[in-house]
Amino acid sequence: MTSRARVRAPELHGRSWINTGGEELGLAALRGRIVVLDFWTFCCINCLHVIDELRELEERHRDTVVVIGVHSPKFVHEAEHAAVVDAVERYGVAHPVLDDPELTTWKQYAVRAWPTLVVIDPEGYVVAQHAGEGHVHAIEKLVGQLEAEHEAKGTLRRGEAPFTPPEPVAGDLRFPGKALALPAGGFLVSDTTRHQLVELAADGETVLRRIGDGERGLADGAADVARFNEPQGLALLPDGDVLVADTVNHALRRLDPATGEVRTVAGTGAQWWQGAPTEGPARQVALSSPWDVAWFAGRVWIAMAGVHQLWTYDPETGTVAAAAGTTNEGLVDGPAAEAWFAQPSGLAVAADGGRLWVADSETSALRWVERAGDGFAVRTAVGTGLFDFGHRDGPAAQALFQHPLGVTALPDGSVAVCDTYNHALRRYDPATGEVGEVSTLATDLREPSDAVLVPGDSEGTPEIVVVESARHRLTRLRLPEDAVRVEAVAHRTQRAATEVAAGMLRLDVVFRPPPGQKLDERYGPATRLVVSSTPPGLLAAGEGTGTDLHRELMLSGAAGTEGVLHVSAMAASCDEEGEYPACHMHQQDWGVPVRLSPDGTDRLPLVLAGPAEGAEGAEG
Numbered sequence: 031m032t033s034r035a036r037v038r039a040p041e042l043h044g045r046s047w048i049n050t051g052g053e054e055l056g057l058a059a060l061r062g063r064i065v066v067l068d069f070w071t072f073c074c075i076n077c078l079h080v081i082d083e084l085r086e087l088e089e090r091h092r093d094t095v096v097v098i099g100v101h102s103p104k105f106v107h108e109a110e111h112a113a114v115v116d117a118v119e120r121y122g123v124a125h126p127v128l129d130d131p132e133l134t135t136w137k138q139y140a141v142r143a144w145p146t147l148v149v150i151d152p153e154g155y156v157v158a159q160h161a162g163e164g165h166v167h168a169i170e171k172l173v174g175q176l177e178a179e180h181e182a183k184g185t186l187r188r189g190e191a192p193f194t195p196p197e198p199v200a201g202d203l204r205f206p207g208k209a210l211a212l213p214a215g216g217f218l219v220s221d222t223t224r225h226q227l228v229e230l231a232a233d234g235e236t237v238l239r240r241i242g243d244g245e246r247g248l249a250d251g252a253a254d255v256a257r258f259n260e261p262q263g264l265a266l267l268p269d270g271d272v273l274v275a276d277t278v279n280h281a282l283r284r285l286d287p288a289t290g291e292v293r294t295v296a297g298t299g300a301q302w303w304q305g306a307p308t309e310g311p312a313r314q315v316a317l318s319s320p321w322d323v324a325w326f327a328g329r330v331w332i333a334m335a336g337v338h339q340l341w342t343y344d345p346e347t348g349t350v351a352a353a354a355g356t357t358n359e360g361l362v363d364g365p366a367a368e369a370w371f372a373q374p375s376g377l378a379v380a381a382d383g384g385r386l387w388v389a390d391s392e393t394s395a396l397r398w399v400e401r402a403g404d405g406f407a408v409r410t411a412v413g414t415g416l417f418d419f420g421h422r423d424g425p426a427a428q429a430l431f432q433h434p435l436g437v438t439a440l441p442d443g444s445v446a447v448c449d450t451y452n453h454a455l456r457r458y459d460p461a462t463g464e465v466g467e468v469s470t471l472a473t474d475l476r477e478p479s480d481a482v483l484v485p486g487d488s489e490g491t492p493e494i495v496v497v498e499s500a501r502h503r504l505t506r507l508r509l510p511e512d513a514v515r516v517e518a519v520a521h522r523t524q525r526a527a528t529e530v531a532a533g534m535l536r537l538d539v540v541f542r543p544p545p546g547q548k549l550d551e552r553y554g555p556a557t558r559l560v561v562s563s564t565p566p567g568l569l570a571a572g573e574g575t576g577t578d579l580h581r582e583l584m585l586s587g588a589a590g591t592e593g594v595l596h597v598s599a600m601a602a603s604c605d606e607e608g609e610y611p612a613c614h615m616h617q618q619d620w621g622v623p624v625r626l627s628p629d630g631t632d633r634l635p636l637v638l639a640g641p642a643e644g645a646e647g648a649e650g
Contacts (some may be wrong), residue, residue, distance in 0.1 A: 039065075039150045040138035042098070044130035045111065048118050051194035055098070055126055057154055062187025064176050065150040066097045066169065069141045071104045072117035073392065073433050073451075075319055075335045075373050076163045077145040079301065081121055082278055083166040087173070088125060093188040094177055099127035102136040104144065104523050105419060105433055107451035116477075116500050118196075120205040120223050121260070122246070125193055133525065142636055143620045149173075152180045152187065160639045162618030164303065168544030168639065175545065202237050203228060203502045208322060208436070208480040209495065210264035210272065212287070217482070217495065217504065218272060220261040227261065227274065227285065234495055234504040241290050248279045248299050253290030258283070263322030263377070265330060267345060273330055275320040282312070282320060282332070282343060296343050296350050301336065303615045304600060309351035312343060317350070322436075324377035326386045327401070333374040333388065340366075340374060340388070340399065354399060354408055358560065358598055359619045361393040361415050369408035371397075372416060376436040376480065380443065387437045387445050394419040394431040396447055396458055411445075411458055411466055415564060416621055417594060420520035421452045421470075429468035430520055431456065436480035438494065440509070446471065446494060448478040454516070455481065455496060455507070470516045472507055476500040483509075527592060527623040529630035532585055536633045537561065537572070539579040539599040541616065542640030550602040550613055560598040568593035568624075579638075591626040599638050 039057055047054055057065070068084065070077035081099075088097050099118075103109045108117075109131040118127050130136060139148055139156075147165060149158040149172060158172055180186035207222040215232045226242035239253065247257030261283075263275035273295075274283040281297030296312035297320075307315050318336030323343075325331075330343040331353065339355030354366035355374075362370035374397075376389030386399040395413020399406050412426045420430035434456075436448030444459040454473045460466040477500035486493040486508070496505045539559060543549060549556040555577035563569040568591070572583035579599060587593075600617040616639050624634075 037156045039148075039154050039156050040135070042067075042100070042128055043134045043138070044100070044128040045132075046129050048115055048127040048129060049123065049193055049195065050126045053192065053194075055128075055192060057150070059192075060096055061154055062152045062180075062185060063096045063189075064091070064094055064152060064173055066095060067139070067148040067150065068097060068099045069102050069136060069139070069144065069146040069148070070099055071102055071108055071144050072114070072121070073105055073108060073373075074144045078121060078278075079163045079319070079336065080145045080147065080166075081123055083163065085124070087166055087170055088191070090170075091173055091177075092191060094186065095173055096191045097125040099123055099125060100135050101127055101129050102133050102141070102144070103131055105451050106521050107432060107453075113477075113500075116205070122223070124195065125191065137526065142622060143618055149176075151176055152185045158640070159637045160616075161620070161637055162616060164615060164617070165544075165639060167612075167614060168547070171545055201502050202235070205499050205502065206479075206497050206504075207260075207262040207499065208264050208275075209482050209497050209504065210266060211482045211484055211495075213266070213270070218264055218287075219497070219504070220264060220274070222260050222262060222277075222499075225258045225260065227258070227264075230504070234506060239290070241285065241292065246278075248276070248281065248294070250283075250293045251291070253292070256283075256292035263320065263324075263333065265323040265325055267325065267330070273323050273343075275323050275332065277319050277321055277335075280317045280319060280336070282317070282323070282330075295345070295348070304357070304617055305602070305615060308341075310349060312348050312350045315350050317341070321373075321375045322377045324379055324386060326377075326379045326383075326399075327406075331377060331386055331399075333377050335373045335375050335391075338371045338373060340371070354406060359392065359416070360596065361390070361395055361397075361410060361413060363397075363408050363410050365402070366399065366406040366408055371408075376434065376448065378437040378439045378445070380439045380445075381441050382443070387439060389434040389437045389447065391433050391435055391450075392416060394433055396431065396434065396437065396445065411460065412468060417523040417564070417623075418520070419451075419523075420518070421449070421454065421516055422518040422520055423456075423468050423470055423516065424518075425463055426458065426466040426468055429458075432521075436478065436497070438481040438483060440483070441492065446481055448475075448481055448496065450477050450479055450499075453477065455494070471509075472496075473516065475505065523621075523623070525623055527625040528634065529627040530585065530624045530634065531628070531630040531632045532587060532589065532591075532626045534632060535583045535585055537581045537583055537595075537597065538633065538635045539597070539638050540635055540640050541579055541599070541601045541638040543601075543603040544614075544639065546606055547603040547614065548606050550604040552604075556602045558598075558600045560596075562596045564594045564596065568595075585624075585626060587626050589626055589628055593624060595622045595624055595634070596620070597622065597636060599636070601638060
């Protein structure tokens with residue numbers, strides 16, 4: 031077996047434990063088991079992918095492996111304990127979770143990115159660290175080696191994992207995601223956590239029928255046998271059918287409202303990975319966490335949250351294609367093919383049909399797509415980037431949201447924004463001032479994730495029905511509402527800045543192919559590294575794209591200057607043995623806060639895959 035660094039795993043410290051029945055866990059009690067720490071935060075789509083990837087590993091090795099989620103928040107809302115408890119239930123997390131709002135354990139393990147997986151052997155030593163998603167195949171091989179090694183040594187202890195599921199809660203909806211106003215009245219709601227669609231009467235409360243049997247899965251057929259996997263977005267097609275973004279199935283499903291029949295029209299059921307086709311017959315092209323759908327410019331547009339892009343689906347030709355975004359995560363405007371998004375999660379078409387509004391959740395931004403010549407362009411109305419968020423009204427250039435998931439076009443040309451982590455409904459009016467104005471329409475709307483317009487009262491005053499996801503209900507509000515005056519609050523992501531020296535800084539992305547794999551150089555370089563900074567002036571040299579995972583950066587600024595290094599790394603590997611070796615893609619984006627200091631380090635290591643560097647445990 032490959033030799034491993036003997037680094038004693040630091041103890042797990044945080045505010046409290048979830049899914050343990052009130053018991054506090056320690057590594058000493060887990061000695062003899064293989065422990066996989068999953069550092070995650072519930073806003074992060076890549077983290078949600080990893081939770082799903084881990085399900086089969088947990089099941090296959092249930093008597094030897096204990097997965098422990100370490101929840102390390104990015105947004106202020108994610109530091110609320112109740113919100114973490116909700117997220118654990120919402121996403122079906124079936125293992126213990128340590129709520130670590132102060133990032134105590136994150137710092138002890140020198141983690142720099144969401145998600146990060148750390149493997150601890152049965153004797154309590156860290157043996158591997160992987161940043162990003164797609165590493166479970168490698169971890170499974172390592173688990174097999176550890177099982178054999180420690181079984182032979184007598185240091186493996188088998189048994190059930192320390193997991194106590196939450197008590198089931200009654201109710202018609204459980205963490206609903208999106209809603210659609212039906213032409214005949216009433217609503218169709220994606221009941222996300224229960225893996226169903228629910229048709230409600232016009233009162234928004236009375237259940238008329240359920241579509242899907244309520245079990246997690248991918249199955250077509252009649253309403254009582256079809257299966258979904260955390261469905262989200264809903265869109266009405268011109269022929270009256272409904273298109274469903276079946277998020278965790280990485281698929282689009284088509285519902286016939288008259289019969290309740292469900293069929294899959296796009297996606298393979300597998301997640302899209304770098305290098306896979308980005309256009310072609312819809313059932314032959316993989317998708318990645320489609321979160322919302324909307325009919326715009328003669329086809330369906332898809333908020334492809336999993337790869338930070340917008341795709342399109344053409345029902346006439348049965349094809350899909352990437353339409354906007356590069357898969358790099360961030361906020362960059364321009365021609366659609368060159369723009370950057372960060373988990374687009376909500377779509378709405380402007381009343382005049384000229385714009386497709388986008389809730390770009392990880393940049394806390396409101397953006398739009400419009401025609402530009404023979405193609406499309408992407409613009410930003412509100413938002414500055416990945417690390418600035420808050421609740422601030424006023425001119426759009428200074429306004430702030432916090433992880434919005436939904437947008438709704440209003441009749442007057444303005445936009446209602448479900449400002450999810452601020453628990454508010456906000457309004458952007460592009461006609462006010464030179465850059466538009468943001469106001470608050472309503473507060474105390476627990477995690478609003480979508481909203482739809484309805485005709486309203488007999489006087490014709492429109493109303494808006496909001497999906498209060500964390501209150502498990504639809505809530506009706508009159509429009510226009512008097513704006514709610516909210517004291518302005520601004521935040522930046524709270525992670526300790528790395529002290530670095532001004533001048534030359536060596537960036538090392540550590541990648542070691544997992545056991546039994548080698549770099550895949552059959553079609554050219556197997557690695558790619560993209561580096562940029564905020565502010566741009568922080569990097570005097572070293573910005574751009576290259577194939578080497580090591581880069582000499584020149585940092586510019588006086589002592590005390592702060593900024594963020596944006597690093598995106600990718601590596602391709604393939605199995606060393608077998609007639610048809612499987613290929614694997616490893617990719618991760620980091621946003622590393624840095625502060626220039628005369629005593630700062632001149633090397634910045636980031637682990638993509640391989641032995642853990644820098645955990646603050648004692649050497650064994």
